[in-house]
Amino acid sequence: MKTLVVILSLGLIISNVDAPSNNAYLKSKLIPFYIGNLNTAGEKAVRIPSGSAKHTFSRLDSNKGFYELLDKLFRDQQNGGDTVLQASAKEILSIDNKMVALMLYNDRRKISESIRNRRAGRNTAQINANWDNACFCKTDANHQWKQYASWPCADHYETSVDGYTGMIGLGNYFLSQHEVDKVANLHEKRHFYGTFIHELTHTQFDLVLEASLGNLSMYGDDGDHYVDEMIPSRNSAFNEAIANAFANFYIKSITWWTEVNKNKFQEYKFPEPVKWLNENSALIADVNAACSNASVSLKQHCLTQRLSELRVAGARGVRGSQAIKSYRIRSIPPSILLHSEMIQTSIFEEYMRLFNSKTLMVKAIQRVLKNKAASTSQDMFGMVFKEMVRSAQTYKNPSGDSNTGKYLPLAILDFYTGFKIKDKETLALVTGQSWDDKDLKIDFYFESLRPNRLIKSWEAYSQKVNGDPKNPAWNESILEEFAGFLNVVPNKRVGEFPVR
Numbered sequence: 001m002k003t004l005v006v007i008l009s010l011g012l013i014i015s016n017v018d019a020p021s022n023n024a025y026l027k028s029k030l031i032p033f034y035i036g037n038l039n040t041a042g043e044k045a046v047r048i049p050s051g052s053a054k055h056t057f058s059r060l061d062s063n064k065g066f067y068e069l070l071d072k073l074f075r076d077q078q079n080g081g082d083t084v085l086q087a088s089a090k091e092i093l094s095i096d097n098k099m100v101a102l103m104l105y106n107d108r109r110k111i112s113e114s115i116r117n118r119r120a121g122r123n124t125a126q127i128n129a130n131w132d133n134a135c136f137c138k139t140d141a142n143h144q145w146k147q148y149a150s151w152p153c154a155d156h157y158e159t160s161v162d163g164y165t166g167m168i169g170l171g172n173y174f175l176s177q178h179e180v181d182k183v184a185n186l187h188e189k190r191h192f193y194g195t196f197i198h199e200l201t202h203t204q205f206d207l208v209l210e211a212s213l214g215n216l217s218m219y220g221d222d223g224d225h226y227v228d229e230m231i232p233s234r235n236s237a238f239n240e241a242i243a244n245a246f247a248n249f250y251i252k253s254i255t256w257w258t259e260v261n262k263n264k265f266q267e268y269k270f271p272e273p274v275k276w277l278n279e280n281s282a283l284i285a286d287v288n289a290a291c292s293n294a295s296v297s298l299k300q301h302c303l304t305q306r307l308s309e310l311r312v313a314g315a316r317g318v319r320g321s322q323a324i325k326s327y328r329i330r331s332i333p334p335s336i337l338l339h340s341e342m343i344q345t346s347i348f349e350e351y352m353r354l355f356n357s358k359t360l361m362v363k364a365i366q367r368v369l370k371n372k373a374a375s376t377s378q379d380m381f382g383m384v385f386k387e388m389v390r391s392a393q394t395y396k397n398p399s400g401d402s403n404t405g406k407y408l409p410l411a412i413l414d415f416y417t418g419f420k421i422k423d424k425e426t427l428a429l430v431t432g433q434s435w436d437d438k439d440l441k442i443d444f445y446f447e448s449l450r451p452n453r454l455i456k457s458w459e460a461y462s463q464k465v466n467g468d469p470k471n472p473a474w475n476e477s478i479l480e481e482f483a484g485f486l487n488v489v490p491n492k493r494v495g496e497f498p499v500r
């Protein structure tokens, strides 16, 4: 009994030490400003002293959502601080490790069209000392939200503005009055802060589109993108996917912790791509005009053309006024499937979940950015994925046991792209990277681990669900079992994961 008390108090000491260090970091990097009247040209953005007592936020015009957000980010746990949100925000801000402005807008009053347009300017040269033209994303007139509301958005600046390399814009309408207050369920409420995490990720590096896109829009001719769409730019899919992955990992880690504390497990929904793979759902791609006579370099972005050359059957259709084609997910080759933002999201999220670490992901991105490779319009997914494998190479499991974690990312990629990456050549084609590094010993994975462990486990699961090993079924337990075999999770934890 005594031992238990000692362990418990040690736990308390550790968490007390951890929490202040996270919010101290946040106070130095994430600087809140408030613009109370968007209609006044040149209205100065007021810097909000973070981490002070509540009453010093009095300039926020009693915007409950803003108080809550600032409390969660900057205060200690006893005073409304959210240690999980703080840990996530700190990890993400450490990618660039520079100051980011958090702009809070009072968007309860109607804003004139001209002012909305002026404030929507996102060119660094247009941002003045008052942050008057800072990123403000307007909602369109037909949106279910009030048309004058500010849609959450964010930007990263290659050249810093007053020492800031990024900013987020959040409106009162989004954070409090009309949305958060309506949501009683704590888990759903987390999604609002998940959106904050998503936008925070966008402040850390630029979206560098592939030069080969030419005049083709990153989203295709309709300029729009959907959750079930494969878009022309894989780099744009990457940018959204990495932001989604951090947001989802934050939301789910909350759920996970709550469940552990309450000693019961709520129903967990499949991430969409697992459901899609199981149901062999259709994904769509735009039929783009510029692709009817595409140059060699543009061709990689012309997905319907690539699929027809590979004789993958697709059905013609229309979405909005855009001509599209739809394809069964299992018939789409991995390199094209990675044009889906949701497939990339799942790969990054699964990586963080199985290694139980955001740090490995952050380090992988940092190395790509440090090599300056990220500013050269090369394929971000391939470069980051290679670094994810390298991050995993140095991973130690929670018991400090040796492990072969570097093989797990390969299995995750294979799982979410339909188990088609059967050799090193295919891996090279899908990632655009070479895999001859002797340290990595990739051949061992393809010659032994993949066929004898991963595929066998996939077939066993398929047998269990469909009564036939060749009638495939997907479940994250396949990856969990492989992670256990690689000793990424200590063996005793294998089988303790809930069946999803």
Ligand SMILES: [Zn+2]
Binding pocket: 198, 202, 239, 240, 243
């Ligand atoms: Zn985004």
